[in-house]
Amino acid sequence: MLKSINTALLGATLLLGIQAMPAYAETTLNALFMAQAAYSEADVRAMTDAFTKANPDVKVNLEFVPYEGLHDKTVLAQGSGGGYDVVLFDVIWPAEYAANKVLVDVTDRITPEMKDGILPGAWTTVEYEGKRYGMPWILDTKYLFYNKEILEKAGISEPPKTWAELQDQAKLIKEKGLLENPIAWSWAQAEAAICDYTTLVSAYGGKFLEDGKPAFQTDGGLDALNYMVDSYKSGVSNPNSKEFLEEDVRRVFQNGEAAFALNWTYMYNLANDEKESKVAGKVGVVPAPGVEGKSEVSAVNGSMGLGVTTTSKHPDEAWKYIAFMTSQETQNAYAKLSLPIWAASYEDPDVTKDQEELIKAAKVALAAMYPRPTTPKYQELSAALQQGIQEALLDQSSPEDALKAAAENSGL
Incomplete structure (x- = not known):
């Protein structure tokens, strides 16, 4: 009798032990x-x-x-x-x-x-x-997206190969009354603006740093910001671009409110989705343009x-x-x-x-793909450049002065 009780107790103890153990160790x-x-x-x-x-x-x-x-x-x-x-x-x-x-x-x-x-x-x-x-x-990287239908209505046979040609095509679309502001950019005071700026810096053959010090305030870096300001002031760029992030650009483009947009890969299939896009089937994409005599295409990493x-x-x-x-x-x-x-x-x-x-x-x-500057102080540099770009777009500072101030405030 005692033996059977002990056996039962041992069995119960083992059973409880088995039940208490997890099936496997979970990380x-x-x-x-x-x-x-x-x-x-x-x-x-x-x-x-x-x-x-x-x-x-x-x-x-x-x-x-x-x-x-x-x-x-x-x-x-x-x-x-x-x-x-x-x-x-x-x-x-x-x-x-x-x-x-x-x-x-x-x-x-x-x-x-x-x-x-x-x-x-x-x-x-x-x-x-x-x-x-x-x-x-x-x-x-960022690509140049375009609305094939709008270009066709404007009599444009192929998308622009240079940034100057982009401006010309946008002006033509505006003059024909097809769209008031044909280009959409993500130029909010955020990293998005730095990505668009870097794309243009690569096109103009500019440098961010030289011997660890800012070099964007002259040559290609200055040319890039001058282009942004000229495009913004000319009226061919959506005036809300100064507040847009990439998702804003996508919504504007897929609503048919932009003929051109600079954006990441993900926009291609979303803008071609008939469930949420008005321009599905009309979306064209090419590498971002170059600058005559300097580059054939441009791209940011x-x-x-x-x-x-x-x-x-x-x-x-x-x-x-x-x-x-x-x-x-x-x-x-x-x-x-x-x-x-x-x-x-x-x-x-x-x-x-x-x-x-x-x-x-x-x-x-x-x-x-062109890199943004490699430095442990990148956040400081980017913040200074974002502010400089925004001030230049809002005409609070000339592009030259805006980039000079950004260089001084970059922490480098």
Whole structure:
């Protein structure tokens, strides 16, 4: 009798022990993403669901913020001693993040397949002083989008090849009464304006820095701002451009209120979506124009990467998640709002289908991407330039004086 009681008690104890143990040890990652441009929130959630399905021992909490809050959210979380395991970062931040030990150096984790398969230009997104601080994920530049129907009505046979020609075509469209303000830009006092400015700096052959000091206040840098101011004052550019971000530009363009717009890759398929766009089927896209005698095309490096934070308690799982999100298989499956970083993807019919025109432009533009300045003080420099551009557009300062003040306030 005693033996049977002991056996029963032992069995009950073992059963309770089994029930108390989880089916598997679960790791939870916190990841910070951007809620605009490139991959949509729905895309990122679907990619993550596929990862967690393949890795049931890892859970991923996703947080989305507008681009304008991405940098500060990352830095503040780092200062508090935790928060995120994986963060999305812009090509302009590795210098600062490396200097302040925000991201883990993952150079040794990069496989030969990654080194050989990813486009060389994409790697510049995550590099600083010979080290790699993550994986490139969003490969992007700004393209010139145009409304084919409006150009046809104006008697224009092909989109502009130079920035001067863009002005001429816009004036013609305005004179014919087709649109009052044919061009839309994202020139709000934000990083968006710096991206448009950089595109023009690349066209005019300008420099941001020389020997670590500001050089944008003369030559091509000054030519670029003069062009912006002239376009704005001429009346061919939407006067609200001084307050627009990229999403504002997209809405104006897909409402048929702009003949031309400078924007990222993601606008191509959204503006061609019949459910939400009035110009679906009329969208043309080419590399941003050049300047006669100086350049054939222009482009800004607007790429972004995924990195592991130095405060992450699960760096191995975080890297596994990043490797999945940046894999060729994942990127090829979600190539409509952001083009893949993998060279072989551009020969994949599933990637190119229904966006042949975009791919054609991308092959030229992605090879011409011009970097914004690489410096740990980028945030200060950008803020000074944003203010200078805005003052010049509002006629509160001449372009020369605005850039001179920006150089003085850049912290360099």
